[in-house]
Amino acid sequence: MSQTTHNTKRFDTLLVANRGEIACRVMRTARAVGLRTVAVYSDADANARHVREADEAIRLGPAAARESYLKVEAVVEAARRSGAGAIHPGYGFLSENGAFVEALDQAGIVFVGPPASAIAAMGDKSAAKSRMANAGVPLVPGYHGDDQDDALLKAEADKIGYPVLLKASAGGGGKGMRVVEAAAGFQAALDGCRRESQAAFGDQRMLIEKYLTQPRHVEVQVFCDSHGNGVYLFERDCSVQRRHQKVLEEAPAPGMSEGLRREMGEAAVRAAKEIGYVGAGTVEFLLDIDGSFFFMEMNTRLQVEHPVTEMITGQDLVEWQLRVAMGERLPLAQDELTITGHSFEARLYAEDPEQDFLPATGTLTRFAMDLEGAGLDPARVRLDSGVETGDAVSMHYDPMLAKLIVHGDDRAQALATLNRALAALDVQGVVTNRAFLQRLATHPAFKACELDTRFIEKHEETLFAPRRYSIEEYAGAALVGLNQLARECESDSPWDRHDGFRVNAPHTIRIALCDPAHAQDDDDSEAVVVVEGTREDNAGPWHLTIGGETLTARLDPLAGDAVAMTLDGHRRRLQARRDGNVVVMVDPRGETRLFWRRIDAIDHGHHEAESTLTAPMHGTVVALLVEAGARVEKGMPLMVMEAMKMEHTMSAPADGHVASFHFQAGDTVGQGDVLLEFAPDE
Numbered sequence: 020m021s022q023t024t025h026n027t028k029r030f031d032t033l034l035v036a037n038r039g040e041i042a043c044r045v046m047r048t049a050r051a052v053g054l055r056t057v058a059v060y061s062d063a064d065a066n067a068r069h070v071r072e073a074d075e076a077i078r079l080g081p082a083a084a085r086e087s088y089l090k091v092e093a094v095v096e097a098a099r100r101s102g103a104g105a106i107h108p109g110y111g112f113l114s115e116n117g118a119f120v121e122a123l124d125q126a127g128i129v130f131v132g133p134p135a136s137a138i139a140a141m142g143d144k145s146a147a148k149s150r151m152a153n154a155g156v157p158l159v160p161g162y163h164g165d166d167q168d169d170a171l172l173k174a175e176a177d178k179i180g181y182p183v184l185l186k187a188s189a190g191g192g193g194k195g196m197r198v199v200e201a202a203a204g205f206q207a208a209l210d211g212c213r214r215e216s217q218a219a220f221g222d223q224r225m226l227i228e229k230y231l232t233q234p235r236h237v238e239v240q241v242f243c244d245s246h247g248n249g250v251y252l253f254e255r256d257c258s259v260q261r262r263h264q265k266v267l268e269e270a271p272a273p274g275m276s277e278g279l280r281r282e283m284g285e286a287a288v289r290a291a292k293e294i295g296y297v298g299a300g301t302v303e304f305l306l307d308i309d310g311s312f313f314f315m316e317m318n319t320r321l322q323v324e325h326p327v328t329e330m331i332t333g334q335d336l337v338e339w340q341l342r343v344a345m346g347e348r349l350p351l352a353q354d355e356l357t358i359t360g361h362s363f364e365a366r367l368y369a370e371d372p373e374q375d376f377l378p379a380t381g382t383l384t385r386f387a388m389d390l391e392g393a394g395l396d397p398a399r400v401r402l403d404s405g406v407e408t409g410d411a412v413s414m415h416y417d418p419m420l421a422k423l424i425v426h427g428d429d430r431a432q433a434l435a436t437l438n439r440a441l442a443a444l445d446v447q448g449v450v451t452n453r454a455f456l457q458r459l460a461t462h463p464a465f466k467a468c469e470l471d472t473r474f475i476e477k478h479e480e481t482l483f484a485p486r487r488y489s490i491e492e493y494a495g496a497a498l499v500g501l502n503q504l505a506r507e508c509e510s511d512s513p514w515d516r517h518d519g520f521r522v523n524a525p526h527t528i529r530i531a532l533c534d535p536a537h538a539q540d541d542d543d544s545e546a547v548v549v550v551e552g553t554r555e556d557n558a559g560p561w562h563l564t565i566g567g568e569t570l571t572a573r574l575d576p577l578a579g580d581a582v583a584m585t586l587d588g589h590r591r592r593l594q595a596r597r598d599g600n601v602v603v604m605v606d607p608r609g610e611t612r613l614f615w616r617r618i619d620a621i622d623h624g625h626h627e628a629e630s631t632l633t634a635p636m637h638g639t640v641v642a643l644l645v646e647a648g649a650r651v652e653k654g655m656p657l658m659v660m661e662a663m664k665m666e667h668t669m670s671a672p673a674d675g676h677v678a679s680f681h682f683q684a685g686d687t688v689g690q691g692d693v694l695l696e697f698a699p700d701e
């Protein structure tokens with residue numbers, strides 16, 4: 020790092036007091052600027068990616084955050100033991116904890132972040148609003164005074180005009196917050212909010228704001244050094260939220276005029292300077308439909324969504340943080356900062372959108388992104404991840420696994436890249452919101468920039484609608500399933516199967532498919548795909564009939580899980596796999612999951628005068644129901660085979676006896692393999 024006049028804060032070792040993607044991301048830059056890196060970990064993270072990537076790692080304590088990542092003394096002690104001169108807190112955990120910063124000051128360890136006094140100034144919403152008003156930062160019309168008399172608060176609410184929003188002064192994380200639609204509901208809401216706030220924060224003070232009905236969440240990235248310089252690195256739009264949690268973020272905010280951008284940016288820098296801020300900070304504003312904007316709060320740390328700002332400015336914000344922490348001046352002045360192109364970030368969570376976003380756990384059997392295969396430019400796509408294939412996802416911490424960040428020349432190009440990259444993201448073993456992110460990113464209203472903080476709520480019907488499938492999706496699910504069966508059979512040992520010879524008997528297979536969410540329902544919402552074909556190889560050609568339409572189809576395997584499906588000459592590339600009875604197909608249009616509910620095989624029987632029975636599909640022999648040589652009557656079950664976890668029974672084609680079986684229980688069989696020799700009565 021370059022020469023500086025303030026050498027007192029120099030450090031050569033950085034401890035990162037965090038985990039997951041942000042710990043990995045901070046250490047990446049730390050290494051790049053030549054620092055030694057120290058990770059800390061809880062027992063649940065002893066072998067986590069951030070620990071593996073650090074030069075050194077120190078155990079903090081048991082899995083619970085309270086006993087590890089949130090434990091001030093343990094983190095300070097880890098810095099002492101490792102000789103770290105500075106601590107980067109990441110976001111969450113201790114990042115906005117004033118007592119932690121004071122403890123570091125006393126221990127002579129540099130905190131990569133603002134002074135404790137700046138954290139305290141923004142910690143209380145009412146006090147922060149008073150200071151912001153002093154600094155000329157616009158506030159939502161409202162009341163944030165000390166007098167908490169019921170009648171006075173009610174009079175203030177009436178003056179502001181309904182709907183109003185009651186907020187706990189000491190609040191955070193959406194707690195102690197309520198919308199009051201009309202004067203009649205005010206007192207009850209006030210009482211409720213006070214109780215909630217008392218329980219959560221041990222404090223009952225309330226503030227009142229005008230409730231904006233269609234605001235956007237637009238925040239400004241600011242940076243200050245310890246020499247009194249401050250700049251803004253433009254804005255991010257984070258309007259797509261679920262329960263006040265950001266899901267998709269972008270920079271710059273669509274539709275911002277240069278004038279408004281400067282106005283908001285300058286207001287944000289004034290806000291930071293008012294409280295003696297140093298380092299990276301974010302000033303959050305609500306932007307109303309008429310273009311007026313209001314201060315909401317300041318986050319005194321690096322944000323989750325900082326990469327979109329890095330993408331459009333070409334700056335490394337963690338490097339800026341480290342320089343500022345060492346006492347250097349800001350690397351660039353305001354007029355040296357420019358916006359290039361557009362960037363999106365999507366947060367990948369281990370959670371199930373179909374089950375009210377219930378956090379999911381498990382082992383990541385696969386976590387990969389094939390950029391090359393998807394034709395993506397590595398310079399335009401960034402995956403900030405805290406996990407790799409083989410890692411466990413536990414319930415101890417935030418379920419965010421990774422962030423996918425993309426860049427494009429303009430918004431449309433960036434959004435197209437986001438969709439393509441989401442499709443190329445291959446996550447298996449743990450349920451994620453990947454498909455939900457794709458539905459958001461392909462939503463017409465999102466494409467059209469119809470953004471406000473209630474976006475997800477407003478479009479619930481289309482974002483969570485019962486799935487309708489196209490003919491192509493049904494065809495794909497049938498072919499992929501059959502192809503998977505074939506591959507699974509063929510990857511088995513060849514010695515198991517040489518006693519069967521194969522007849523290219525024409526078979527008809529009927530596959531009933533439905534939405535996996537309705538797999539157990541006894542409803543009519545299924546489609547039947549009829550597949551016919553004399554297969555040359557597993558690829559086809561096949562003749563499909565779906566709901567009265569017929570198609571000619573091929574399915575050619577490509578590298579890994581990728582396949583090329585050709586329907587009536589229309590070829591498309593997709594990632595496809597089988598997950599139990601569910602076929603999963605992903606392409607840039609989205610993810611399709613279809614459940615195989617039933618398979619029936621129709622044996623046309625016009626082969627070799629009923630003296631053999633052949634396998635109608637690839638599968639496994641489950642049981643032989645009679646002995647070789649046994650006499651049977653027409654229609655009697657002889658043998659059970661299984662495919663896609665569904666059983667299929669082979670019955671006697673006529674009265675007669677079984678001459679011999681070619682397979683035993685447990686053997687895999689290929690489609691067309693002769694299963695048994697049959698001797699019909701004369």
Ligand code: ADP
Nearest residue numbers: 159184190191192193194228229230231263472
């Ligand atoms: P917390 O600190 O609990 O997260 P915030 O004050 O940051 O609370 O507000 C959280 C979210 O609530 C915002 O992102 C915004 O979506 C919504 N919100 C806050 N204030 C208002 C308001 N005056 N009008 C409309 N929505 C608001």
